[in-house]
Amino acid sequence: MVGRQPAHLRQRAGRRHEPGPGQALGRYVGLRGSRVRQRHQRGRPAVHGRLPGEREGLRDGQRWALGVQPAHRQLAVRRSVDPAGGGDRSRSRPPAHRQPAALRSPEPRHRRWRRQRLVPEAAVLPARAPRRAHRSALRPSRPIGTPDPRALTTTPDVVVVGGGHNGLVAACYLARAGVDVLVLEALDGPGGGSRTAETVPGYRFDLHSVAHNMINMTDIPAELDLAGAGLVYQEMDPFSVAVHADGRRVRFYRSIDATVASIAEADPVEAAAYRAFMDKAVPVVRTILPALRGQMSAREIPERLGALVGSFRHRPAETARDLLGPYDSLLRRWLPSDLTRGPVAAFAAHAASGPGLPGGSLYAFWQAAYHMFGQWHARGGAQSLVDALVTRLGSLGGELRCGAPVARIEAPNGAVTAVVTEEGERIPTRAVITAIDPKTALLGLLDPPLGGRVGADLAATRRGNVVQALVHVAADRLPPYPGARPGDWNGLQSYVDHLDDLVAAWAAAEAGRLPDPLPLYAFTTSAIDSSLAPPGHHTVYLACPAAPATVEGGWDTRRPELVDRVLATVEERAPGFSAGIQGVHAWTPDLMESTERWPGGHPMHLDLALDQLGPFRPTKALGRHRTPVGGLYVSGAGTNPSGGISASPGRRAAKALLADRW
Numbered sequence: 001m002v003g004r005q006p007a008h009l010r011q012r013a014g015r016r017h018e019p020g021p022g023q024a025l026g027r028y029v030g031l032r033g034s035r036v037r038q039r040h041q042r043g044r045p046a047v048h049g050r051l052p053g054e055r056e057g058l059r060d061g062q063r064w065a066l067g068v069q070p071a072h073r074q075l076a077v078r079r080s081v082d083p084a085g086g087g088d089r090s091r092s093r094p095p096a097h098r099q100p101a102a103l104r105s106p107e108p109r110h111r112r113w114r115r116q117r118l119v120p121e122a123a124v125l126p127a128r129a130p131r132r133a134h135r136s137a138l139r140p141s142r143p144i145g146t147p148d149p150r151a152l153t154t155t156p157d158v159v160v161v162g163g164g165h166n167g168l169v170a171a172c173y174l175a176r177a178g179v180d181v182l183v184l185e186a187l188d189g190p191g192g193g194s195r196t197a198e199t200v201p202g203y204r205f206d207l208h209s210v211a212h213n214m215i216n217m218t219d220i221p222a223e224l225d226l227a228g229a230g231l232v233y234q235e236m237d238p239f240s241v242a243v244h245a246d247g248r249r250v251r252f253y254r255s256i257d258a259t260v261a262s263i264a265e266a267d268p269v270e271a272a273a274y275r276a277f278m279d280k281a282v283p284v285v286r287t288i289l290p291a292l293r294g295q296m297s298a299r300e301i302p303e304r305l306g307a308l309v310g311s312f313r314h315r316p317a318e319t320a321r322d323l324l325g326p327y328d329s330l331l332r333r334w335l336p337s338d339l340t341r342g343p344v345a346a347f348a349a350h351a352a353s354g355p356g357l358p359g360g361s362l363y364a365f366w367q368a369a370y371h372m373f374g375q376w377h378a379r380g381g382a383q384s385l386v387d388a389l390v391t392r393l394g395s396l397g398g399e400l401r402c403g404a405p406v407a408r409i410e411a412p413n414g415a416v417t418a419v420v421t422e423e424g425e426r427i428p429t430r431a432v433i434t435a436i437d438p439k440t441a442l443l444g445l446l447d448p449p450l451g452g453r454v455g456a457d458l459a460a461t462r463r464g465n466v467v468q469a470l471v472h473v474a475a476d477r478l479p480p481y482p483g484a485r486p487g488d489w490n491g492l493q494s495y496v497d498h499l500d501d502l503v504a505a506w507a508a509a510e511a512g513r514l515p516d517p518l519p520l521y522a523f524t525t526s527a528i529d530s531s532l533a534p535p536g537h538h539t540v541y542l543a544c545p546a547a548p549a550t551v552e553g554g555w556d557t558r559r560p561e562l563v564d565r566v567l568a569t570v571e572e573r574a575p576g577f578s579a580g581i582q583g584v585h586a587w588t589p590d591l592m593e594s595t596e597r598w599p600g601g602h603p604m605h606l607d608l609a610l611d612q613l614g615p616f617r618p619t620k621a622l623g624r625h626r627t628p629v630g631g632l633y634v635s636g637a638g639t640n641p642s643g644g645i646s647a648s649p650g651r652r653a654a655k656a657l658l659a660d661r662w
């Protein structure tokens with residue numbers, strides 16, 4: 001029907017897909033809800049599959065025994081290898097020794113916290129509640145007001161608040177270690193910023209993340225055998241193409257040589273400068289990589305950076321300046337023109353950091369990471385990562401409950417005792433990992449809220465007004481860029497012509513104005529993944545990395561303007577694209593805020609500034625995921641090492657908890 005209408009009407013028809021406030025949520029919830037139910041009805045075995053290395057009996061440097069216990073208990077038994085060579089000493093879990101609260105000494109909270117981590121395992125483990133005999137990877141949400149019978153009989157060892165990818169990763173690591181873990185997710189489906197949905201009927205779009213690069217720089221997918229749970233990553237090469245309005249093109253391939261050759265087609269001088277910039281950037285990325293994988297302590301940072309500066313013997317002072325400054329000036333120093341400055345800056349901005357941010361040069365140096373590790377799309381969309389995690393969690397005996405927003409984390413005497421859902425269900429537990437915005441978790445949900453110096457430091461962390469806005473466009477064609485070559489739609493397509501435009505856009509968005517011109521980038525993943533759109537049709541994901549969270553006039557009134565300007569920008573660079581539009585869906589920061597529970601629509605939960613990264617994220621005191629509250633751990637995009645789809649905060653938080661108590 002839409003296809004037979006004149007072009008201008010088709011566009012209007014498409015706009016009918018644009019949601020009013022709350023509509024996007026309603027439609028999405030319906031979709032996910034039915035899918036969740038289907039999965040539940042299909043059923044999953046209580047425990048199946050083992051991780052690589054288990055059969056050999058080795059994991060995390062320890063020997064694991066798969067004995068004669070019932071399957072769901074097997075992972076709870078472990079053997080430690082006697083370093084003196086005395087053979088394996090099997091041990092099951094020790095008995096309970098927890099004192100009643102009334103008998104506990106009135107120690108200051110921070111000392112109890114330290115003591116709890118230092119006391120040997122046998123002295124702090126309470127009796128284990130019996131593990132559930134039957135589990136499912138996903139339970140459908142109960143009708144509101146229906147009491148949950150399990151709440152009366154079971155007590156999970158650990159509750160994870162938030163079923164985004166980090167919460168699920170944390171839960172998988174806990175379940176793998178034999179811990180009885182329950183994930184509570186507010187929405188009717190898991191995934192948070194890693195979801196894919198038919199925002200236009202028949203076309204599957206990523207709701208947020210598209211490129212899963214950081215997780216592919218870690219060994220987490222292999223450790224959890226996510227490929228065995230159905231996850232397939234496809235490389236997007238070239239990872240980026242600069243689509244300048246004047247018709248010039250630069251293709252950034254995984255290979256630096258191929259990239260330099262592509263730049264040289266337009267400007268040989270610029271090509272040589274790009275190679276020199278990469279010569280500088282590759283060692284920088286190698287140095288900071290451990291921090292971004294969550295493997296560097298705060299103490300190591302000065303030493304490592306000092307070694308890096310020293311390694312550039314000829315120009316150590318310039319190197320120090322390059323590292324400390326913003327990427328605006330870094331790129332102006334290293335790259336001669338906007339031919340490459342514009343797209344490199346657009347890629348840096350894609351990491352949610354502005355061109356003027358002190359220390360933000362890191363994000364422009366990060367360009368080298370794509371040459372080193374590539375850019376990756378999860379086949380089927382970002383949701384496939386989440387589906388694989390849910391499958392793995394189910395196979396390890398963990399549990400996910402959706403439609404269960406947590407309203408309160410009770411810690412009356414300085415230690416966690418229970419979580420309470422918005423429906424009023426109280427779930428007793430002895431440990432909680434929060435995998436949501438850390439400020440909401442520790443200053444909002446925690447009862448009583450985190451106080452003292454640690455609480456004040458957390459309250460002082462920042463998130464700016466600059467976030468992302470999206471327009472999903474379903475079309476019967478890819479954007480027909482003049483002079484396009486095969487592969488041009490594989491990765492990110494940058495529409496940022498000038499670094500100055502990005503600088504101006506950031507300032508405008510921070511002040512609550514819609515930038516003009518709009519900096520934009522596109523992903524057309526249907527070009528490499530036929531599962532996302534009907535045959536011959538495509539998903540065109542258009543993102544503005546400098547959108548104001550709060551905009552003058554409000555998003556309800558500005559949303560149509562955003563859509564018009566985004567479509568006009570594509571049409572300018574790809575004449576004839578608008579004629580093929582089948583449907584449009586706008587996904588603005590206000591909708592993300594209300595749906596995803598992201599304060600300020602901020603998908604990284606906190607700004608990715610240098611003082612809020614790695615071991616300083618969210619604060620130095622909380623950078624090891626432990627809190628002053630007994631049994632409470634913090635994870636998610638706002639924690640060490642960073643936001644985005646990295647999974648490292650999830651693994652780190654689980655490991656911190658396991659090191660302390662299991």
Ligand SMILES: Cc1cc2nc3c(=O)[nH]c(=O)nc-3n(C[C@H](O)[C@H](O)[C@H](O)COP(=O)(O)OP(=O)(O)OC[C@H]3O[C@@H](n4cnc5c(N)ncnc54)[C@H](O)[C@@H]3O)c2cc1C
Nearest residue numbers: 162164165166186192193208209210211406636637644645
């Ligand atoms: C437009 C856009 C594009 C992006 N592109 C990329 C990209 O290409 N690559 C990349 O790496 N990153 C990208 N990101 C960022 C990425 O999506 C997020 O940083 C990431 O999803 C954060 O993951 P998380 O698991 O820590 O938290 P979230 O994804 O925020 O998950 C938290 C979960 O907790 C749930 N929750 C919240 N409150 C409660 C509560 N009280 N009780 C129970 N559950 C609760 C939420 O519903 C959610 O499911 C993008 C973001 C946006 C907005």
